[in-house]
Amino acid sequence: MKENNPDSRKIGGLRDVYSGRNAWAGVLGGLGLVAFIDEAVFHQLLHWHHFYDKSTTAAGLVSDGLFHAFNWFATVTSMFMVGDLRRRNAFWPKRWGGGVLVGAGGFQLYDGIVQHKLMRLHQIRYVDDVIVCDIVWNVLAAVLLLIGIGLLAGGRRNKQTDPSRRPAHDSV
Numbered sequence: 001m002k003e004n005n006p007d008s009r010k011i012g013g014l015r016d017v018y019s020g021r022n023a024w025a026g027v028l029g030g031l032g033l034v035a036f037i038d039e040a041v042f043h044q045l046l047h048w049h050h051f052y053d054k055s056t057t058a059a060g061l062v063s064d065g066l067f068h069a070f071n072w073f074a075t076v077t078s079m080f081m082v083g084d085l086r087r088r089n090a091f092w093p094k095r096w097g098g099g100v101l102v103g104a105g106g107f108q109l110y111d112g113i114v115q116h117k118l119m120r121l122h123q124i125r126y127v128d129d130v131i132v133c134d135i136v137w138n139v140l141a142a143v144l145l146l147i148g149i150g151l152l153a154g155g156r157r158n159k160q161t162d163p164s165r166r167p168a169h170d171s172v
Helices: 006-017 019-045 057-087 093-118 130-161
Strands: none
Touching: 006 019, 019 057, 019 093, 093 130
16 A cells, blocks of 8 residues: 655656656667667677668678667667656656667567668568568567557556545645
8 A cells, every 4th residue: 555645745746747758768778779689689690681781781881880879879868868767766667668668669660661671771681581580570569569558558547546646635
């Protein structure tokens, strides 16, 4: 049972005020994390593709470097946001985690549909049955995205039904 004291209302109030920032910090963190995994595993370790495969190997390596800089920018920005939220005592792990999954799934789905199929910058792997790779990639992305959306929506639902989150009204 939650305590209904002024300090718990203050912390709950800060969470409400910074709810969006918690989610956005998670989205940037998830985007940076999944982009890092993609770049490190598929580009560098497995050599399955570069970020841009329609030119020379040198151009592919430059594009990988830019992609790497982008994912670290997103990750570092996320961590600064989390640090600020913790300093304000407004960090909300569930909303941040939901944001991480939305960022990870959203980026992966964007990568699988827009970059792989519409723009044709690269494929996941250059094999005869690339459709299997595409299905696994995009289904995993959709699952991450849906779980993240569920966590974010659940946080909103709890805020509406949790009595300790309701504003205190003065009695006349």
